[in-house]
Amino acid sequence: MLLEVQGINVHYGKIAALKGVSLEVDEGEIVTLIGANGAGKTTTLKTISGLRPLTSGAIRFKGQDISKVPGHKRVILGIGQSPEGRGIFPGMTVLENLMMGAYARKDDVSKQLEEVFELFPRLAERKSQFGGTMSGGEQQMLTIGRALMTNPSVLLLDEPSMGLAPLLIQQIFEIIQTINARGTTVLLVEQNAQQALSIAHRAYVLETGMVVKSAPAQELLHDPAVRAAYLGGD
Ligand code: ATP
16 A cells, blocks of 8 residues: 555644544555545645644555654655645746755656646746746646656645636646556545546545545445535435
């Protein structure tokens, strides 16, 4: 197993945001985490990437317990995160933003940069433009591109479709599939459960800080309770 989250508890002050969350991501998979606002999806990703400390439980990556490894070292180990709400560097150019993703690498990153530009031609066209002047959708692409520049084994994506026009949402999900097909494992958090389940292999449903269901994504797409709660469905 590439990534194992074992019964993690995470608190914000006295508030328990995650209550014993366990999940697994195998090499080559797209796994998605769905759930209502405040269910703990972002907190789960932040804890895996080391931005939030856990109170108890464990996170194992490639067999190693990384629960106490600082976030910047987890990036070097192969955990790349594309955070919610974009978080690019507005005063840096597109190219500089992308290179920030590669800052800790000592190998030649030119091939990776080419791949990112191939996935997102718009970033290539605009590589000298300041990040802050890119449109919302372009900034979303830049965030994903920057995470790819860390050469991750697993890419954590937090709401990549947030705030995007329908056509662009479709494109982003196709790009996620391409990234996965080229060998990167993906853990995807999405409000857009329908689309996320359509591209994922497996899924976990989070409710108030707990995993209440896990199943193959196709199964959840047809699960009446999931349809009623998360797919606006029939
Ligand atoms: P959304 O889909 O709305 O982004 P989410 O499933 O990602 O929600 P989280 O952001 O992980 O949920 O939040 C889980 C719980 O932790 C919520 O009750 C939230 O209010 C709380 N929480 C998150 N961040 C903080 C914080 N910095 N301080 C205090 N409480 C927080």
